[in-house]
Amino acid sequence: MTVSSPSGAAPWLDQNEQQPLVQIKGVTKKYGEVTAVDNVDLDIYQGELFCLLGGSGCGKSTLLRMLAGFEDLNSGSITIDGVDMANVPAYERPTNMMFQSYALFPHMTVEKNVAFGLEQDEVPKFDIADRVHDILKLVELEDFKKRKPKQLSGGQRQRVALARALVKRPKLLLLDEPLAALDKKLRKQTQFELANIQEKVGVTFIVVTHDQEEAMTLSSRMAVMDAGRFQQIGTPTEIYEFPESRFVADFIGSANIFEGRVTEDGADHVRVQTEFCEVYIDHGHSVKVGSKIWVALRPEKIRITKSEEAVTGPNQVSAVIDDIGYLGETSIYKVALPNGDIFDVTRPNQTRPTHAMQQITWEDKVSISWDSSSAMLLNK
Amino acid sequence: MYGNRSRFLTIMLTLGLAFFYIPMILLVIYSFNHSKLVPVWGGWSLRWYSELFQSPEVWQAVSLSLQIAVVNATFATALGTLAGLAMVRFGRFRGRTLFGGMLVAPLVMPEVITGLSLLVFFISLNQLIGWPAERGFATITIAHITFSMAYVAVTIQARLTGMGQTLEEAAADLGAKPFKVLTAITIPQLTPALISGWLLAFTLSLDDLVIASFVTGPGANTLPILIFSRIRLGLRPDINALATIMILVIAICVAIAAIVMFRQQRADMLDRQMAEREEG
Numbered sequence: 288m289t290v291s292s293p294s295g296a297a298p299w300l301d302q303n304e305q306q307p308l309v310q311i312k313g314v315t316k317k318y319g320e321v322t323a324v325d326n327v328d329l330d331i332y333q334g335e336l337f338c339l340l341g342g343s344g345c346g347k348s349t350l351l352r353m354l355a356g357f358e359d360l361n362s363g364s365i366t367i368d369g370v371d372m373a374n375v376p377a378y379e380r381p382t383n384m385m386f387q388s389y390a391l392f393p394h395m396t397v398e399k400n401v402a403f404g405l406e407q408d409e410v411p412k413f414d415i416a417d418r419v420h421d422i423l424k425l426v427e428l429e430d431f432k433k434r435k436p437k438q439l440s441g442g443q444r445q446r447v448a449l450a451r452a453l454v455k456r457p458k459l460l461l462l463d464e465p466l467a468a469l470d471k472k473l474r475k476q477t478q479f480e481l482a483n484i485q486e487k488v489g490v491t492f493i494v495v496t497h498d499q500e501e502a503m504t505l506s507s508r509m510a511v512m513d514a515g516r517f518q519q520i521g522t523p524t525e526i527y528e529f530p531e532s533r534f535v536a537d538f539i540g541s542a543n544i545f546e547g548r549v550t551e552d553g554a555d556h557v558r559v560q561t562e563f564c565e566v567y568i569d570h571g572h573s574v575k576v577g578s579k580i581w582v583a584l585r586p587e588k589i590r591i592t593k594s595e596e597a598v599t600g601p602n603q604v605s606a607v608i609d610d611i612g613y614l615g616e617t618s619i620y621k622v623a624l625p626n627g628d629i630f631d632v633t634r635p636n637q638t639r640p641t642h643a644m645q646q647i648t649w650e651d652k653v654s655i656s657w658d659s660s661s662a663m664l665l666n667k
Numbered sequence: 668m669y670g671n672r673s674r675f676l677t678i679m680l681t682l683g684l685a686f687f688y689i690p691m692i693l694l695v696i697y698s699f700n701h702s703k704l705v706p707v708w709g710g711w712s713l714r715w716y717s718e719l720f721q722s723p724e725v726w727q728a729v730s731l732s733l734q735i736a737v738v739n740a741t742f743a744t745a746l747g748t749l750a751g752l753a754m755v756r757f758g759r760f761r762g763r764t765l766f767g768g769m770l771v772a773p774l775v776m777p778e779v780i781t782g783l784s785l786l787v788f789f790i791s792l793n794q795l796i797g798w799p800a801e802r803g804f805a806t807i808t809i810a811h812i813t814f815s816m817a818y819v820a821v822t823i824q825a826r827l828t829g830m831g832q833t834l835e836e837a838a839a840d841l842g843a844k845p846f847k848v849l850t851a852i853t854i855p856q857l858t859p860a861l862i863s864g865w866l867l868a869f870t871l872s873l874d875d876l877v878i879a880s881f882v883t884g885p886g887a888n889t890l891p892i893l894i895f896s897r898i899r900l901g902l903r904p905d906i907n908a909l910a911t912i913m914i915l916v917i918a919i920c921v922a923i924a925a926i927v928m929f930r931q932q933r934a935d936m937l938d939r940q941m942a943e944r945e946e947g
Contacts, residue, residue: 355836355840356839356840357836357839357840376839377836377839377840378839378840378841378842378843378844378845379842380840382840383840383841384836384837384840386833386836386837388833390833390834390836390837392834392837392838392852393856394855394856403838403841403843403851404841404842407841407842407843407844407847408842435938437935437938437939437942438938438941438942439942440942440943443942451841455841455842
């Protein structure tokens, strides 16, 4: 589902080639006793669509506001395109922001709203008219330019806000929960539109969101934030498939997490003994034999089969169906393990349920299993 | 039971309204009384209205009151707005709490104290620099500005807090310098509060008797001072006529405000309907 950058390049891996557009170094922000952003470092490269993902109060919005110049830093530095932003006020920064509430000027028409930024730069009048026209065409709102914001629907307002922020061709566009105010259906559609527009204009986007699906769909890279710090930075696939901590594994998607002890650590495999079975992983991991570790399993990577007999061996456990939730496209099975743990397992509903078919149902004895590449090891 | 309660409420409402409006209705009726003695009914007449219109004293008082009210409202709105902006938008500056307290002090200060202290102030000022040579228009206006500014500041403060800072941040983000943000975004957003602040200051000035009495000088009678001084010599029918005219003017103003508000609401509703139709 990731929208890759046009060239398919990954500038964050190629550190000698390109200087980062945005360099955040040791940035800390405190409100009285509360530390909102705690000594974070981050490099963002030209053309990226970078998502800051986290729950409310994790510091993501504060970080965005510091980039825009609305908040001072307690320590650290922010550099944009090689220029230290310490003494640059918001109105002189090469950034534009799209606000969560859109912050459209209610006393101005759509056209005037979009032209406002250009007028501040004293762009010639005919040039303003052209650029406003072009950008409104891009967001498909040419016919609405004489309207006032309150005469627009939520989706239209969102596009005006985007147009107003983009028309100045900023080096960096900051988007604060850009889709949060839309209803679910419109939000899904707009996610793709937003990514397409970003590709078209080539501006670097930093998006703040609390919605992990939104972050996965939109971003080239993302940072998971908690308590003012980055828990992990990576591509959506890296974060989903290779989480580094229990927090990330649980925050992005869902995961069954359980404890174990490392019994064997080879170059190309790891064995972990847990309360109910042995977990075998077919790739190397930097772990110590005998150390305590956490294993995480994604619900969709677990198979369920009906079986009356108890199974033994690595990566499989006997279990009993405790509960079933029918969600439409998938069903979620709560299975009880011998030690009392409950695992979530999801299965796509590829066929319509019929009475004739032998269904898995409540209290059935089953065995669950997973591929040796599926289990994820977490050190913290 | 419910019926009893609703009858009780109806009676209370009627009594309440009667308490408010019967005196005013009486006043209006008696303004058309032909008799020279207020409590004695002498038949319908417009006699006191014509006398009123022939009295230069009354017209001078009306004109002075209006001049003071307009100048006062304008200055109080300007100064009150600046004070409100300082309180809400300038963050924490040294002495902010003290400033905030001093700003609202005139709201709770007894008018007699305000009037007296201003009188003392004007007299000492006269001795020091020779101004004001005589008290009247200028001193009353200054006195009114000092207390009505506080009311405006409170109104503006409430509006600024209510509207939040996002629009101003958005303007700054788009490259508007602080002064431009003030003129292009903050002031237009404040317009309703500015209008109501101005009207509040205007009204406060128009019906102030106590403070004006302290700081006025010989010959400078505002309307409340004139009415009060005449009433002291006994109820007079021409004052009833004057009061009736004032009630009429106020009623017209309220009606206009109500119509404007109603139209605004209807326009808003149509806008919302238009937006919703297109969303579907």
